[in-house]
Amino acid sequence: MHTDTQGQDLTDPENVRFYLLSGLAHGVGEINDKGDGQQYTNPVAPYAAHRALLVALDEWVTKGYFSS
Structure with a gap:
């Protein structure tokens, strides 16, 4: 995601944000x-994180605010 074809790190653009919500499925189980499958479904709902990220995205686009 952040490397070139030679495996070298790429610099993240200033106008891009990356978020990793690890361990979450596409839906709640x-x-x-x-x-x-072999493993139990993760029962954690990602909706609070989705909502917070959507608010942050809206503030970034409409007001120029952004989190580091």
């Missing part, structure tokens, strides 16, 4: 559900 039951704590005791493995579905078709």
Whole structure:
């Protein structure tokens, strides 16, 4: 994500932000559900983080505020 084809680090542009919400699935699952997989589904809902990031994005675009 941040390297060139030779594996060298790239400089992040000033007008770009990267966020990593690790361990989250595409949706919320039951704590005791493995579905078709080997591991249990993560029951943590990502919606609070999504909402906060959307507010931050809106403030960045409309007001010029941004978090580092």
